[in-house]
Amino acid sequence: LFVRWASPAAPPFEIQVANTADDAALVQRIIAGDTRSVARLISRVEEGNNDNVPVLRELYRRSGSAKIVGISGPPGAGKSTLVDQMIHCYRAKGLRVAVVAVDPSSPFSGGAVLGDRVRMAKHATDRDVFIRSLAARGTLGGVTGATADVLTVLDAAGWDIILLETVGVGQNEVEVMRQVPTVVVVQNPGDGDAVQSVKAGALEIAHVFAVNKADMAGADQVARHLGEMLATRAQAASSDEWKVPVVLTEASTGRGVADLVEAIDRHCESLKLHPGIARREALNRLSARVADLSSRAIRQQLSILTAAAGEMAGKLDDVIERRSDPYSLSQELLSLISQPD
Amino acid sequence: LFVRWASPAAPPFEIQVANTADDAALVQRIIAGDTRSVARLISRVEEGNNDNVPVLRELYRRSGSAKIVGISGPPGAGKSTLVDQMIHCYRAKGLRVAVVAVDPSSPFSGGAVLGDRVRMAKHATDRDVFIRSLAARGTLGGVTGATADVLTVLDAAGWDIILLETVGVGQNEVEVMRQVPTVVVVQNPGDGDAVQSVKAGALEIAHVFAVNKADMAGADQVARHLGEMLATRAQAASSDEWKVPVVLTEASTGRGVADLVEAIDRHCESLKLHPGIARREALNRLSARVADLSSRAIRQQLSILTAAAGEMAGKLDDVIERRSDPYSLSQELLSLISQPD
Numbered sequence: 282l283f284v285r286w287a288s289p290a291a292p293p294f295e296i297q298v299a300n301t302a303d304d305a306a307l308v309q310r311i312i313a314g315d316t317r318s319v320a321r322l323i324s325r326v327e328e329g330n331n332d333n334v335p336v337l338r339e340l341y342r343r344s345g346s347a348k349i350v351g352i353s354g355p356p357g358a359g360k361s362t363l364v365d366q367m368i369h370c371y372r373a374k375g376l377r378v379a380v381v382a383v384d385p386s387s388p389f390s391g392g393a394v395l396g397d398r399v400r401m402a403k404h405a406t407d408r409d410v411f412i413r414s415l416a417a418r419g420t421l422g423g424v425t426g427a428t429a430d431v432l433t434v435l436d437a438a439g440w441d442i443i444l445l446e447t448v449g450v451g452q453n454e455v456e457v458m459r460q461v462p463t464v465v466v467v468q469n470p471g472d473g474d475a476v477q478s479v480k481a482g483a484l485e486i487a488h489v490f491a492v493n494k495a496d497m498a499g500a501d502q503v504a505r506h507l508g509e510m511l512a513t514r515a516q517a518a519s520s521d522e523w524k525v526p527v528v529l530t531e532a533s534t535g536r537g538v539a540d541l542v543e544a545i546d547r548h549c550e551s552l553k554l555h556p557g558i559a560r561r562e563a564l565n566r567l568s569a570r571v572a573d574l575s576s577r578a579i580r581q582q583l584s585i586l587t588a589a590a591g592e593m594a595g596k597l598d599d600v601i602e603r604r605s606d607p608y609s610l611s612q613e614l615l616s617l618i619s620q621p622d
Numbered sequence: 623l624f625v626r627w628a629s630p631a632a633p634p635f636e637i638q639v640a641n642t643a644d645d646a647a648l649v650q651r652i653i654a655g656d657t658r659s660v661a662r663l664i665s666r667v668e669e670g671n672n673d674n675v676p677v678l679r680e681l682y683r684r685s686g687s688a689k690i691v692g693i694s695g696p697p698g699a700g701k702s703t704l705v706d707q708m709i710h711c712y713r714a715k716g717l718r719v720a721v722v723a724v725d726p727s728s729p730f731s732g733g734a735v736l737g738d739r740v741r742m743a744k745h746a747t748d749r750d751v752f753i754r755s756l757a758a759r760g761t762l763g764g765v766t767g768a769t770a771d772v773l774t775v776l777d778a779a780g781w782d783i784i785l786l787e788t789v790g791v792g793q794n795e796v797e798v799m800r801q802v803p804t805v806v807v808v809q810n811p812g813d814g815d816a817v818q819s820v821k822a823g824a825l826e827i828a829h830v831f832a833v834n835k836a837d838m839a840g841a842d843q844v845a846r847h848l849g850e851m852l853a854t855r856a857q858a859a860s861s862d863e864w865k866v867p868v869v870l871t872e873a874s875t876g877r878g879v880a881d882l883v884e885a886i887d888r889h890c891e892s893l894k895l896h897p898g899i900a901r902r903e904a905l906n907r908l909s910a911r912v913a914d915l916s917s918r919a920i921r922q923q924l925s926i927l928t929a930a931a932g933e934m935a936g937k938l939d940d941v942i943e944r945r946s947d948p949y950s951l952s953q954e955l956l957s958l959i960s961q962p963d
Contacts, residue, residue, distance in 0.1 A: 573917075603684070
């Protein structure tokens with residue numbers, strides 16, 4: 282009942298299972314790989330509009346064949362140039378490549394990062410390369426949820442490889458990377474303190490390390506230190522797990538990039554050989570995504586409640602004035618979301 | 623139906639509204655200010671056990687009279703010493719003071735911070751001072767949700783002043799501080815780059831700035847720069863909002879601490895004079911808390927699902943194998959949480 286009183290500008294989370302004809306047509310165009318439809322849906326996802334849910338639901342069920350690879354690392358590590366070289370490498374194998382660049386720490390910046398524009402110009406004539414930077418314009422959900430939805434769209438649209446690049450290595454970036462089965466963390470020889478600056482989070486999420494700018498002094502040392510840190514961790518962990526490789530790359534010339542792509546492929550193969558590990562990791566990704574979706578739904582209900590007048594808005598005042606409590610309100614909103622009729 | 627199959631070790635989120643006799647007795651002891659009961663309930667809250675919800679629900683409705691003040695700022699700014707001086711200042715006014723120290727960035731460290739132990743020793747004989755550091759031991763909910771619950775417990779237990787201190791100024795600390803009506807951000811004269819290092823988040827959450835270690839060179843300059851930054855912001859914002867004061871303090875000697883406490887009092891008065899602003903801010907805090915509670919509930923359902931066997935666990939596999947999708951699963955879990963019978 283309450284949901285029907287809501288402002289029409291803010292539709293409730295639950296949407297009819299039966300798609301409209303428009304939605305069905307959009308699903309078909311995206312599955313057929315129509316790039317303009319993909320780009321348009323991604324823009325809608327960025328805006329955080331829940332009208333997209335019926336389409337995303339269909340697309341999710343047709344996704345799962347893309348190889349999705351995360352590229353993380355500190356700013357200035359050369360991630361963009363490395364991704365550019367990876368595109369060339371995958372294209373040489375005849376694979377179609379989509380790149381999504383995300384800056385979760387400044388969700389409202391909205392602009393394309395510089396490296397993005399450089400790459401766009403380079404690959405503008407190649408219809409088998411899709412490059413997009415992602416900003417969470419809407420206040421609901423945030424960039425983590427939007428990223429998961431965008432990966433679903435690109436996967437269903439038939440891209441063979443999807444590279445997800447984040448700007449930094451903070452907590453938000455780690456959250457984004459947790460949604461991806463294979464994560465490459467890029468490091469630099471840097472000033473010698475580079476290894477000390479490997480964040481615990483980076484070690485935790487990395488399936489492959491790339492020590493980029495391998496022509497610089499100290500690259501071998503950084504690679505050796507990383508190897509030692511990883512060996513210590515591997516000893517502590519169970520024995521048949523994936524051994525995280527450290528690959529030296531030189532993005533400016535392309536040296537080592539084929540090795541990096543091969544290491545990524547080996548990780549994907551390893552997951553196929555260890556279905557128990559693959560399932561456990563898929564469960565973790567799924568749990569995070571479902572929790573994120575639910576939190577998004579409740580925030581939307583709350584914003585409807587805040588905008589509403591009369592009895593509805595009174596529910597919040599009841600809590601503020603201690604006639605009710607947040608635990609009861611949470612419960613009530615959850616039941617409203619789950620049964621809108 | 624599904625909830626009844628769940629492991630008894632992981633009770634469902636929804637709990638009978640009727641409290642047990644034990645719960646009712648606990649509520650009474652806490653309202654009476656029994657410190658041992660308060661300490662024990664806080665430990666239970668830290669563990670993230672949902673059995674606490676009926677008690678917290680009752681306590682929330684009896685809370686709302688404490689003055690809750692957040693103390694944030696970079697490590698090394700002298701927050702602990704400043705909090706110690708604030709305790710003396712409030713005690714001199716005859717007020718009872720509770721301090722909660724939170725380190726949201728390392729939720730599993732679990733140990734009391736050093737400053738905490740020093741303060742504990744100093745105030746060990748004063749029954750009107752309560753000091754506690756908080757770690758989120760359970761994986762569910764995290765430290766933000768636990769902090770809100772702990773503030774509710776202390777508020778209901780009748781503490782006049784509750785000081786919430788965080789270790790750093792990262793994104794997680796900002797989230798914790800968003801739950802508090804009055805936030806003091808502590809800065810240092812530091813190395814001259816101090817002002818540049820004022821994070822956007824700090825400016826956003828601060829109701830009062832304290833430039834601590836005011837005896838060090840550069841303190842006046844930092845205060846002046848802060849004042850200018852705040853004036854620029856105030857011009858952009860609406861005119862009748864609170865003007866964020868900058869107070870010089872010297873925690874080691876206690877100089878300026880009375881001024882800081884007075885600035886905090888003035889902010890509390892200002893909120894009483896502007897009920898519209900006070901309500902808007904209370905709504906924001908409530909929204910964050912309700913969204914957090916809901917996300918906690920869904921994560922708990924997911925962990926039950928992951929631990930379950932047979933048909934239940936199959937729900938997750940259905941999504942992983944694309945027979946279902948995360949949007950539908952989120953919906954289903956929300957309905958299970960909201961109607962357990």
